[in-house]
Amino acid sequence: MATPRKIIHIDMDAFYAAVEQRDHPPYRGQPIVVGGRPEQRGAVAAASYEARQYGIHSAMPARIAAQRCPQLIFVKPRFDAYRAVSQQIRAIFRRYTDLVEPLSLDEAYLDVTENKLGLASATAIARQIKQEIFDQTQLTASAGVSINKFLAKIASDLDKPNGLHLIAPTQAKAFVEGLPIQKFHGIGPATARKMAALGIHTGADLKQWPEAELTQRFGKAGRFYYLVARAQDDRLVNPNRIRKSVGAEQSFAEDLRDLTQMREQLSAIAQTVKDRLDHHQRYGHTLTLKVKYASYQQMTRSCTLAEPFGDRALIYNTAERLLLLHLDRQQAVRLLGISISNLAQGAQRVEHLQLALPLSDRNSP
Incomplete structure (x- = not known):
């Protein structure tokens, strides 16, 4: 039997907003959003955790965000600053492995099955990376550790902010079976509603469906749903991923x-x-x-x-x-x-x- 891979997903916590709060002390502890203002018909690019308590989230129209939190502070994005911090973080990743697949400025997959420091524990590596990020940037990150990308991505979301969650190989199948379908990475709200109408509410429900029927109902994504319902995801961490x-x-x-x-x-x-x-x-x-x-x-x-x-x-x-x-x-x-x-x-x-x-x-x- 093949040795399970060791995959880490690192996701910075409220990244743009956190950088602004770090660089501007008056914003600390305040509900802020990075993005366009209501009068510009703008949208929320990122919301601080203080703003999220009002139900504010990314892609929300700024007008609605302002209605939900009248004291909300709107901050113009500074992408040069975010890119500079992102480069610092990626340099930390590459101290451990060259198999780094950035998804955006604030998140990435790392394959540490064979890592540069020869560390046996992926969880220990994730903990060290989180600490180095904080020491160098004064920002927190959440990490998910598991045997594949799908599980690592979900794990990084479980204990935010500043979280670290492991889904061990022996836990993977039971974890997925008990997972609500709307928590599956790759299943959006519309697909979740469609699945609910079919009686699919959990990973265990999804696992009951044959691959052919899932493909018929959901197209090419059907095969992905079939595999992840069984905690399978063979996608490699690709450091040369080209965004299309x-x-x-x-x-x-x-x-x-x-x-x-x-x-x-x-x-x-x-x-x-x-x-x-x-x-x-x-x-x-x-x-x-x-x-x-x-x-x-x-x-x-x-x-x-x-x-x-x-x-x-x-x-x-x-x-x-x-x-x-x-x-x-x-x-x-x-x-x-x-x-x-x-x-x-x-x-x-x-x-x-x-x-x-x-x-x-x-x-x-």
């Missing part, structure tokens, strides 16, 4: 029918996408709008420009145009999303691309 797209989407607790509400949500999503493009320093030429209806029918429309989508107004205006052109107004909307692909580093332009609206015209069930 940057995006964000939002599911709604109540389906939307009002176009004004859809525009407001789309504006918040556009701000989130802009923020993510900035901190990845990647700008793309193709924008794709995703709409999922209450019927679970999904519609995507794309537009490619010679000019890269690096500006929030361009992202929003293009997405809004696609929405107005192609929305089925007879159906309620349960999810909206925007993604940017055809990525280039920095502000590089690809001049041979031509405007094509819509570039793709796809409907998928």
Whole structure:
């Protein structure tokens, strides 16, 4: 039997907000959000733990955040500062292993099965990394330790902030069987509702479904659901992972029918996408709008420009145009999303691309 891998997922706690509180003493202990202000129709990029107590979270429209917490402090993002801290943290990771797969500025997977310091305990490594991060940056991180990416990612969320959680090989299957389906990494609110309608509420319920039936109902993701229900995830930690797209989407607790509400949500999503493009320093030429209806029918429309989508107004205006052109107004909307692909580093332009609206015209069930 193969020796289990030792995977760590490190996730910084409220990263952007924590950096701002560290660098600006008046913000400490206060509810703050990093992102656009309400009058700019902005969105929350990150919320401090003090703000989260009011139900404020990333991608929330700033107007709603301000309503929930009138004393909320809005802080303009400083991506150069966040990138500098991220580089410090990644240097710490590489003291232990070269198998580091950054997912964003504030989180990464590490494979420490064979590590540079020859340490046998992945939990001990995670504890040392957390301490080094705090010593060098005065910021806290949460860590999850397990046998694969799926379990390590879930584990890092269990004891936030400043947590460290191990899901041991002998615990993995029982842990997944008892896990509520909405806690599965890779299963969003809309999919969780669809699964609940099918009687799938826990990992144990999911495990009862054959792979073929899951694939029929959920497409390619069905195989992933089949495997993770059995605590299996063979994805390697890839230090050379190339990001193919940057995006964000939002599911709604109540389906939307009002176009004004859809525009407001789309504006918040556009701000989130802009923020993510900035901190990845990647700008793309193709924008794709995703709409999922209450019927679970999904519609995507794309537009490619010679000019890269690096500006929030361009992202929003293009997405809004696609929405107005192609929305089925007879159906309620349960999810909206925007993604940017055809990525280039920095502000590089690809001049041979031509405007094509819509570039793709796809409907998928």
